[in-house]
Amino acid sequence: MNDWLLALLGTLLFVALAPLFAAWVKRVKCWLQNRSSPALLQPYRDLRRLFSKQVVMAETASPLFVMTPYIIAGATLLAAAVVPFIAVNLPTAAIADVIVLAGFFSLARFFLALAGMDVGTAFGGMGSSREMTIAALAEPAMLVAVFTLAMVASSTNLSTVIDQILAQGLVLRPSLLFALLGLMLVGIAETGRIPVDNPATHLELTMIHEAMVLEYSGRHLALIEWAAQIKLLIYGVLIVNIFFPWGIATHNSVTALAIGAAVVFFKLMVLGALLAVGESVLAKMRLFRVPAFLVLALTLALIGLLSHIILEVG
Amino acid sequence: MLEQLPLYQQAILTLAALVMFTSFALLAQSRVVPMIHVFAWQGLLVAITTGLVAFDSGKHDLYISALLAVLLKALFVPWLLHRLVTRLGIDRDEHGAEHPATVLLIGALLVIFCYYVAEPISELSASVTRNTIAISMAVVLLGMLMLVSRGKAVAQVVGFMSLENGLFFAAVAATHGMPMVVELGIAFDVLVAAVIFGVFFFHIRDSIESLDVDQLNRLSESDE
Numbered sequence: 160m161n162d163w164l165l166a167l168l169g170t171l172l173f174v175a176l177a178p179l180f181a182a183w184v185k186r187v188k189c190w191l192q193n194r195s196s197p198a199l200l201q202p203y204r205d206l207r208r209l210f211s212k213q214v215v216m217a218e219t220a221s222p223l224f225v226m227t228p229y230i231i232a233g234a235t236l237l238a239a240a241v242v243p244f245i246a247v248n249l250p251t252a253a254i255a256d257v258i259v260l261a262g263f264f265s266l267a268r269f270f271l272a273l274a275g276m277d278v279g280t281a282f283g284g285m286g287s288s289r290e291m292t293i294a295a296l297a298e299p300a301m302l303v304a305v306f307t308l309a310m311v312a313s314s315t316n317l318s319t320v321i322d323q324i325l326a327q328g329l330v331l332r333p334s335l336l337f338a339l340l341g342l343m344l345v346g347i348a349e350t351g352r353i354p355v356d357n358p359a360t361h362l363e364l365t366m367i368h369e370a371m372v373l374e375y376s377g378r379h380l381a382l383i384e385w386a387a388q389i390k391l392l393i394y395g396v397l398i399v400n401i402f403f404p405w406g407i408a409t410h411n412s413v414t415a416l417a418i419g420a421a422v423v424f425f426k427l428m429v430l431g432a433l434l435a436v437g438e439s440v441l442a443k444m445r446l447f448r449v450p451a452f453l454v455l456a457l458t459l460a461l462i463g464l465l466s467h468i469i470l471e472v473g
Numbered sequence: 474m475l476e477q478l479p480l481y482q483q484a485i486l487t488l489a490a491l492v493m494f495t496s497f498a499l500l501a502q503s504r505v506v507p508m509i510h511v512f513a514w515q516g517l518l519v520a521i522t523t524g525l526v527a528f529d530s531g532k533h534d535l536y537i538s539a540l541l542a543v544l545l546k547a548l549f550v551p552w553l554l555h556r557l558v559t560r561l562g563i564d565r566d567e568h569g570a571e572h573p574a575t576v577l578l579i580g581a582l583l584v585i586f587c588y589y590v591a592e593p594i595s596e597l598s599a600s601v602t603r604n605t606i607a608i609s610m611a612v613v614l615l616g617m618l619m620l621v622s623r624g625k626a627v628a629q630v631v632g633f634m635s636l637e638n639g640l641f642f643a644a645v646a647a648t649h650g651m652p653m654v655v656e657l658g659i660a661f662d663v664l665v666a667a668v669i670f671g672v673f674f675f676h677i678r679d680s681i682e683s684l685d686v687d688q689l690n691r692l693s694e695s696d697e
Contacts (some may be wrong), residue, residue: 333490
């Protein structure tokens with residue numbers, strides 16, 4: 160019972176902190192680019208503003224268009240519940256393994272692409288087609304990286320994977336190194352960051368994610384934006400907690416949880432700063448170069464898988 | 474198992490995987506100057522691995538090989554290629570393969586093939602580097618793949634040199650290096666090859682006004 164309560168609280172914290180992480184990335188980016196940054200609470204204000212606004216819908220919108228934001232928010236919320244955030248061995252980790260996690264993301268993406276085409280504007284269809292192109296290339300890369308993890312830890316359950324890596328201590332594993340790099344590239348592509356997509360622009364030639372949600376307004380838009388922020392945080396937490404799990408709470412004492420929270424905040428701050436540096440250094444690439452980027456991710460993940468088989472098992 | 478090895482042996486294996494990664498990076502890289510840089514990194518990684526193997530096996534002549542590898546593969550040959558490329562004025566050209574994604578996937582298949590071939594060999598050995606035999610074979614074959622998939626002379630030379638890196642790495646991994654005399658001979662050969670390639674670049678360009686070796690298939694008198 161206690162565990163379930165803790166898992167619920169952890170998920171709520173995760174969802175509540177997602178906009179803060181996005182704001183942190185933005186702040187570091189502003190520092191690097193010598194601009195004055197918006198307040199760290201700005202995403203929350205934006206969400207509140209959107210939630211209080213009236214929903215305006217196109218006349219051609221079908222019920223699917225209304226359902227989609229809730230499906231996306233629901234799938235992303237479930238995904239957030241599965242990822243070990245501050246503590247491992249929570250009961251929610253048994254709900255789904257990392258392959259189902261990828262499935263949640265696909266479900267959300269499928270409905271978002273449908274909703275993009277639903278109203279019948281040119282931009283929506285364009286955005287959907289681009290999103291599905293990228294997804295078709297990013298998903299194999301993500302799955303191969305996940306399989307590498309699963310082979311190292313002999314499990315696809317995230318909590319077990321983290322336990323295994325913690326139990327082994329500091330081991331220099333080529334497979335995990337490449338899986339990390341591959342997963343980072345996939346994460347960048349999936350969450351629509353530079354150099355694949357620019358979350359801050361509405362320039363019609365380049366936008367992918369923004370093109371699909373162009374018709375949304377009010378609380379629907381708020382839910383979609385929030386889900387996008389949660390997805391970014393999920394990828395961040397996956398990366399820091401699987402590959403650098405040290406400090407995560409393995410039992411439910413107050414001190415362990417406090418340490419776990421402090422450590423994960425610190426790791427996420429570092430990761431967010433790295434993301435901001437990457438986004439400042441790189442230019443957004445042409446859409447037609449994105450497949451090459453994702454093939455690189457797939458190759459990295461494949462090398463990880465192969466080097467596990469070749470170097471680590473024998 | 475990996476987690477029972479000391480840290481420097483884990484480092485050998487990780488560096489071996491990184492060497493293989495640089496081979497893939499060479500395959501994927503289409504611009505000349507970054508390609509030469511990746512090649513230099515590969516040489517450096519091979520040299521560091523050699524140094525660690527020397528430390529692991531206690532063979533002191535391997536330190537000399539490592540030093541030679543740093544000087545030759547990581548510094549001299551890349552510097553020479555870089556200078557050639559600037560003098561030929563092709564440092565901004567694209568020298569990529571026609572279907573980079575396909576080439577990368579073929580590369581992955583080659584690695585699997587090498588693993589399959591090298592497995593019986595590595596079962597005979599008990600050294601920590603036994604598993605890197607497959608990796609070094611893969612580096613050789615990936616170098617060959619680069620040779621056949623590229624049309625431009627400079628990219629082919631880089632592919633050839635990375636093939637040689639793979640052979641050197643195979644010698645280090647399988648038998649803790651070749652005899653010093655052989656090693657010095659090969660190092661000298663590579664040096665001479667690099668210089669001769671440089672001369673040939675100018676000759677090829679003078680005779681067909683391009684470094685695209687596919688044009689060597691055509692007779693110059695035949696009409697286009």
